[in-house]
Amino acid sequence: MTDTTEKAAREAVSGPPAAGPAPAPRPVRWRGATPWLFLLAPLTLLIVFTYAPIANMVAYSFTDWDGVSPELHYTGAENYAELFTRSDLFEVFWVSGYYLAASVFQIVAALYFATILSFNVRFRNFFKGVLFFPYLINGVAIGFVFLYFFQDGGTLDSVLGLLGIETDRAWLGSPASANTSLAAVSVWRYLGLNFVLFLGAIQSIPGELYEAAELDGANRWHQFRHVIAPGIKPVLSLTVILSVSGSLSVFEIPYIMTGGATGTETFVIQTVKLAFQFNKTGLASAAAIVLLLIVLAVTWVQRRLVPDDKVDLA
Secondary structure, three states: OOHHHHHHHHHHHHOOOOOOOOOOOOOOOOOOOHHHHHHHHHHHHHHHHHHHHHHHHHHHOOEOOOOOOOOOOEOOOHHHHHHHHOHHHOHHHHHHHHHHHHHHHHHHHHHHHHHHHHOOOOOHHHHHHHHHHHHHOOHHHHHHHHHHHHOOOOHHHHHHHHOOOOOOOOOOOOHHHHHHHHHHHHHHHHHHHHHHHHHHHHHOOOHHHHHHHHHOOOOHHHHHHHHHHHHOHHHHHHHHHHHHHHHHOOOHHHHHHOOOOOOOOOHHHHHHHHHHOOOOHHHHHHHHHHHHHHHHHHHHHHHHHOOOOOOOOO
């Protein structure tokens, strides 16, 4: 027997060589970094266009920068001291009371229409479009339209004349009537936004709950109280926060229609004038920081007073 034959016979008796241990999988180095790669673009935009400007505004609030000169001097907390010692800088917050009262009416009206149109009524799609359409219009266009609407001999006076009501009131001529008129314009414009938020929340409630309520003999009011109201509580809390913060930071409508004249100047209009009309960018930055802190404080208090409860409607 040759050597080759003997080697083949030994391999046949002993069998194939035992397989070694499987190689360990190679670690994927970039698996943990994949989510951050997707977040890189939005985080960059957020930092560059949101957090960086806020940081600059905080820095400017401690200086006397006029917004034009390349030179600025650190003044400490003088801008904040001036804000809290000059009563005229905070008197403009009384104007926000008109918009705050209007926002209450706006939320109630939006909730009413959303509840009614969530049921099967005739022409509900038409009314949905009518209510939401004002929110789609540009704010500048709305300001100019209602500027003619409220002027002497304008649309409002013409309509009242057709109804036999004669008036010589200057709707934008006194602080009370001007602020009431401007607040009404804000209600007309933003009613559709709250309406859509409420309608979406109501339609997300399971239909089985309505059927069970009807079987139990519940009318529309009982359905609203025991089914709709608990189901839309988070959205209602959100709209309250948006309404309060919006009432404190009103700018577009009064700035276009009156420019802040006739006692309609809001805190934001005053801040813009400080920065661009009186060249007090440092003081305006401090005012903007104070407004931001007030909005955050109001939001925190609201969340504490009315916390979001987990509601299981399924």
